[in-house]
Amino acid sequence: MRLLRTVLPLVMLSALLIGCSGKRAGKIAILPADLMLDKLDDFKRATFTRTFGRDDLWKYIDGAAEKYLGLGFEYVATADYIKDSIETTVEIYSLSSKDGPLTLYRENISPDDRIVSIGDEGFVSEGLLIFRRANILAQLNCYNPEPRDADLIRLARAIDKELDLR
Numbered sequence: 001m002r003l004l005r006t007v008l009p010l011v012m013l014s015a016l017l018i019g020c021s022g023k024r025a026g027k028i029a030i031l032p033a034d035l036m037l038d039k040l041d042d043f044k045r046a047t048f049t050r051t052f053g054r055d056d057l058w059k060y061i062d063g064a065a066e067k068y069l070g071l072g073f074e075y076v077a078t079a080d081y082i083k084d085s086i087e088t089t090v091e092i093y094s095l096s097s098k099d100g101p102l103t104l105y106r107e108n109i110s111p112d113d114r115i116v117s118i119g120d121e122g123f124v125s126e127g128l129l130i131f132r133r134a135n136i137l138a139q140l141n142c143y144n145p146e147p148r149d150a151d152l153i154r155l156a157r158a159i160d161k162e163l164d165l166r
Helices: 002-019 065-070 099-108 149-165
Strands: 043-045 050-053 073-083 086-095 114-116 121-125 128-133 136-142
Touching (some): 086 099, 114 149, 128 149
Antiparallel strands (some): 086 136, 114 121
């Protein structure tokens, strides 16, 4: 009985602490620009990171800003990364809940896309890779004539690893 009185409060405290962590709550508290490191895997950042918030999102995605705002948009960061001759634009969106990225993900995936195991879920399709994790949506666009999906996947996994470390 004495053991039960000692152990039970510790178990309850542990459960409370685990339940209150940011990852468990379904929200990653990070500014997307913090993920735009100078180097991700073998890719080097080739441009300055640009960021947009609720007040100036229209400057980046004019015409679709209202849709993103309606889904709880908070911030987006974008930068170009290069490896050899492969140039990729990375966009990382932070939304107020996991519902926004889920909606955007579902609107972009098609039956022909290949599912990849990145974040909570992801897909790749001829120069485009989108994945979501909690309240974050990442979109990678490769504009090379022959985009290599394997390189997009490596870059996306490097971003996802950074999210996992936060």
